[in-house]
Amino acid sequence: MIELKHKEIFQAAPQLKVIAPGRINILGEHLDYNGGVVLPAAVNRSLEFTFSTSPSAEATLFIYASSLNEHATIDPKSKLTRGWMAYFANALVALKEESLSIDQDISICFDGNIPLGAGMSSSAALCCGLIQGLSDLHHWSLSPARIAKLAQRTEHLTGANCGLMDQYAVMFSKEGHILKLDNSDLATSLIPWNLSDTSFLLINSKVDHQLAGTDSDYNQRRAVCEKGLALLQQKFPEVQHLATATSIHLTYLMDHMIPDDIIKISYVLEETARVSEAEVAIQQGDAKALGHLMYQTHKGLSEKYQVAIPETDFLANLGPLIDGVYGARMVGAGFGGCVLFLVEKAKAKRIIEQVHRKYLDLFGIDSTGFEVEISDGVSSRLM
Ligand code: GLA
Numbered sequence: 001m002i003e004l005k006h007k008e009i010f011q012a013a014p015q016l017k018v019i020a021p022g023r024i025n026i027l028g029e030h031l032d033y034n035g036g037v038v039l040p041a042a043v044n045r046s047l048e049f050t051f052s053t054s055p056s057a058e059a060t061l062f063i064y065a066s067s068l069n070e071h072a073t074i075d076p077k078s079k080l081t082r083g084w085m086a087y088f089a090n091a092l093v094a095l096k097e098e099s100l101s102i103d104q105d106i107s108i109c110f111d112g113n114i115p116l117g118a119g120m121s122s123s124a125a126l127c128c129g130l131i132q133g134l135s136d137l138h139h140w141s142l143s144p145a146r147i148a149k150l151a152q153r154t155e156h157l158t159g160a161n162c163g164l165m166d167q168y169a170v171m172f173s174k175e176g177h178i179l180k181l182d183n184s185d186l187a188t189s190l191i192p193w194n195l196s197d198t199s200f201l202l203i204n205s206k207v208d209h210q211l212a213g214t215d216s217d218y219n220q221r222r223a224v225c226e227k228g229l230a231l232l233q234q235k236f237p238e239v240q241h242l243a244t245a246t247s248i249h250l251t252y253l254m255d256h257m258i259p260d261d262i263i264k265i266s267y268v269l270e271e272t273a274r275v276s277e278a279e280v281a282i283q284q285g286d287a288k289a290l291g292h293l294m295y296q297t298h299k300g301l302s303e304k305y306q307v308a309i310p311e312t313d314f315l316a317n318l319g320p321l322i323d324g325v326y327g328a329r330m331v332g333a334g335f336g337g338c339v340l341f342l343v344e345k346a347k348a349k350r351i352i353e354q355v356h357r358k359y360l361d362l363f364g365i366d367s368t369g370f371e372v373e374i375s376d377g378v379s380s381r382l383m
Pocket of ligand 1: 028029030031032033121162163164165166332333334
């Protein structure tokens, strides 16, 4: 138990425990930074943090990453750009930018079962959980939206130019519901998830992805979209977000961008249309229709947005060949990570085994597969 670990490592009883979940995304991939609607949900895989404080003018974080068995000491002057420690250092920078400074020594133990670099937004869970904990310890009373934005800023400082979907999923999710986040105005609502005979499976391709880095594939995709929007706005200033552009706008862009970029932007427009259909399918409890949309999204991510890899293509393409699978698609940023399956609940275990065997045969990689439940967002408890 993390509480015992905390006592053992820091010789102090934890005063606060925070649990921050990972997420899946049903549909709306790469739409958050394009002002589109996304449909994520937190799941029952999470990071847990325990915190204890002691008065000190130095204001230092003493951190123990339990599953990695690694220690770090970070003060507000630490400059780190790599590894999990960079998120802690950059969270302090992000808070400082908003005149929020820690005023005591804080010992933090954290542990969890979200696979890292697997498209389940372990970094958003890390940043949101940490900032939630620091907010509670200092009585800053930060709103969930503010924590989400501070966590996003932390990721930007660490080199991934991400949107806000992951942080909102961590902060606003509710058990038994899909979160609808409209990134044009950050309005949120909850759609009840009524497909009780179905399960979501995550199959980890075990190919790690890396979002951070000035030239990362993720940042490049975002740059293409931003360029497209900027070009569009020169002629059509009323278009505020790429996700709300139309085919007329796309035709205009054809004279101003290379064909490969146009293909990527066409994915954004098509995915936006799919999200509206997915919302209806969820409301009607239509697993077949939703699954079909998931397959189409994967195809778009693979062939147009070009963020899938042979491993995730293979996994998603297994879906139609296996009895009991409604739909499958890569989830999160791409370039590796997990493939999300929507399946008949009763067949879930067998499907995991079948996928595992076929993937092992072809790629020689021992994938991990697990069923996930749609869960609550972040929680925090004084101890
Ligand atoms: C990562 C980013 C998100 C989002 C997804 C793709 O998870 O952190 O902001 O862009 O990729 O949908």
